[in-house]
Amino acid sequence: MSGRPAGPGLVARFWSLAEVRWAAIATGLFALGGVAQLLESPPALWWALYLACYVTGGWEPALAGLRALPERTLDVDLLMIVAAVGAASIGQVFDGALLIVIFATSGALEAVATARTADSVRALLDLAPERATRLLPDGEEEVIEAADLAVDDIIRIRPGERIAADALVLDGASDVEQATITGEPLPVAKTAGDEVFAGTLNGTGSLIAQVHRPVGESVIARIVALVEKASATKAKTQLFIEKVEQWYSVAVVVATLALFGVPLALGAELQPTLLRAMTFMIVASPCAVVLATMPPLLSAIALAGRNGVLVKSALVMERLADTSLVAFDKTGTLTTGSPRLAGVHAAAGVDTTELLRLAAGAEDPSEHPLAVAVLTAAQERGLPVPPAGDFDSTPGHGVTALIEGRRVAVGRPSLLDQLPDHVAAETRHVVTHVEGAGHTAVVVVVDGRPWGVLALADHIRSRAAATVEALTALTGATPVLLTGDNLGAARHLAAEAGIADTYAGLLPADKVDRVRHVQARGQRVLLVGDGVNDAPALATAELGVAMGRQGSDLALQTADAVLVRDDLSALPAMIALSRRARRVVKANLLIAAAFIIVLVTWDLTGHLPLPLGVAGHEGSTVIVGLNGLRLLRQSGWRQTT
Structure with missing residues (x-):
């Protein structure tokens, strides 16, 4: 992603999380139990392994659920524990262990994501x-x-x-x-x-x-605070899901208790009554619903990963479909992030090749990014770079050197202040023209005479304009540009990319305010950026996407997705894939709901045999799972740029 391997330190960091350790142990015990059962080992062996899986993977959610009961809160985690225990009580220990593994793994992934975000925010202070x-x-x-x-x-x-x-x-x-x-x-x-x-x-x-x-x-400290605040605000969007889980859990528990208690009160026998109640809890459990959602989203994540996009969670993949406006950072996002020569403006009587050759010679000893751009341009044109003598660098102004017996000065337009007005007047007009076009002007003076101006610019990425066009067609709104760079450079770049709305000279807090302003109009913003200065806005937007190759650590960690190859054309393909995944999810939910309704109705109004109930429950899981896996096919990734 950023060119650095994760290394054993990162692995050790995640393994130190209790949720990760318990989930790994529970999964291992579940796998061993499955192998033992398939090999027809003594039932006591695989029962012991499954029950050990229950304990290692279920004790934390069970304890948390029990602690929440005094607050009149009943969540799906506790319901799953009860369903798992109920399954074991009627001999279906495998189904119960599977529920445990699913929820333990989910908790571990959430803990890892939280830890990584916290680490990256703390690391920002090291700047x-x-x-x-x-x-x-x-x-x-x-x-x-x-x-x-x-x-x-x-x-x-x-x-x-x-x-x-x-x-x-x-x-x-x-x-x-x-x-x-x-x-x-x-x-x-x-x-x-x-x-x-x-x-x-x-x-x-x-x-x-x-x-x-x-x-x-300080500004850097406020960036940290903004990231933390925005991340916390974003988490509130899950409140609706929690309310649904609460009502569902209460309904299933009440129905199970009624299905068990009422017949007993009317004189029914204990064994068949308990069997019916436990069958109800199994067929009413949301496993099929969970798997109806996850396989298509995880398949879409895998497909995006094969095409250079790291999507950090299934929730992110689902929410990408809601994008109604894309906002871009400029430097390092829409542009390559490194200046290149955009033009050579030589004074009257001066050869452009000789101008560039002497400028490259003077800049050769310098490590300034502008010097690198001038040298690169000379080398690309095959010009021999002359050696520099008596080199001197003045911060904020430029460099001077003795080249082939001539005193050459290369630097900012302030070099012209040292010359008489009538000598520098024409070159000042050229500087104004170059800067008005959004370029950086570098003046070259030879033996006290202005030889010309080099125009340097941060080049737009090759697919930027096509990406903007595709996103406009996909979302119905033209993307906007948010940048800390000057207005002239921003407008020039925006015109090249086909962007109309440009906001320049923005500090990190200003970008956050701009994102919030757009969101207040009801639009769901996807922000694309690469730097530390983009991190607060990445966290504030509904979704943040970071550039992978040059992105800062904080941007990579704060963002919800990463363009690993810095390929902007993957953005519209990613949004389109998310919308296809959402359609599959909706279809799967209908299938899963139909199975649950049929099986629950059968159990309530007739006699649903436990093996048939388990088969129907697992069958619906297999159907929706296979349907979701269709998105693994490469044909699902459609780049239009």
Whole structure:
């Protein structure tokens, strides 16, 4: 997903969860019991294995259900335990053990998902350093814990350090990599008066800054809070399901007790009355309903996985069908996330090839992303890169070097401020044109004369426009763009992708507000992003989808699904697959409900033999299971872009 193996540490982390251990043990005992039964071993052996499965897999939900009873709450977990015990009491211990395994495994998966989300949110705080260098009034320095920084403290930020707090620059100049906060693809020049954020990475310059926000209220800390709050809010959507489970559980228990108690009160014999009541509880159990839902959704998840999409749960796969609007982040999502040369604007009398060759020579010693883009462009054109001498880099401005006896300067448009107005005027017009088109302007000056402007841009992904068109047709609404980048770059990219609504210059909290605003209009938003700055919005949206190759750990963990191959065309295919899965689920639920109604009616109004009841119950399970497995076929994945 992110290019890193899970490793034994992750396995050990999950194994440390009690739910995972008990579910694994219960499943193993169930499998051993099944093998022993098939091999016609002594009944005492496989009965013992099944009963051990009961204990290991059922004690936690049973205890939780019993503790909930004083609060007048009866859930399906406790009902399943009672049904399992009832099945065992009339000799159907295999059916009971199967119920136990299903619910134990479900609880384990939920525990794993919760643990992973909590770990990823805690890991976000590691972006901010543990220590900071504070300047004392007498000019001395002291290294303190970052958590001890207070508002108005003066800190020194050295080259290559992560910034410990949100602060205002007092002195110095540097480029700061702050994509984790704003999503901007390139380092941002910082000088006196500019704000820097905790957790961002300082470049090659040194900064003196004044803390202006408590550490616990920094932008990065607020991102954590937003993710946690949004995740908790999203969990409330399950309240309706819990209410249905409650009523169903009460109805089955009341009906079972009535079916057992009333005939006894009227003088019926104990054994046949108990047999009928237990048969009712078995045929009324929701196993068929559960399996009517899960096989198609899990099959769809498996099919999506084979095509480069990781869908994290069956609930996510089902809810994808409700998507009515898709919102995209820009950098690293609709674009590749790395700048490339988009154009060369040479001054009059200057050869474009010579301009690019000299610029590449000057940028060769630099590690700045813009330098990499210039060098790559020169290499792709087969230009020999001349060696650079007397190289110098000025953070926030650019680089200078001696190339073949000529002094070459490459950097931001601020280089033109050092030249007379009549010399720089024409180049300033070119810069304005380049930036108006949404590109980054890089000025090249040779021996004090402007030679031209290089236009750099973050390239749109190859299938972005086709994906936007397909999503528009599928959802009935044109996707929107939410980005922390500047408005010019955002509008240029949106025009290429076919997006009309663009919201630029957004911080993480702004993206959350925008998502909530759209949701307030009744639309179900699917947000696609890749960075830490997208995580709160990913959690706030009904569904979040992260880019797998370049996505931050928090985005990958917060998102409900991951495009492992960064293939945007998988988005419409994923939504279409979810809608097909939902149709299969509805058909399966009708089949399962029909079986339950017929079997329960038979048991209540006639005499349903226990073997026939079990056969009908298991038969409905097999039918809906096989129907759901149809979605495993590759033909179910239909990419339209």
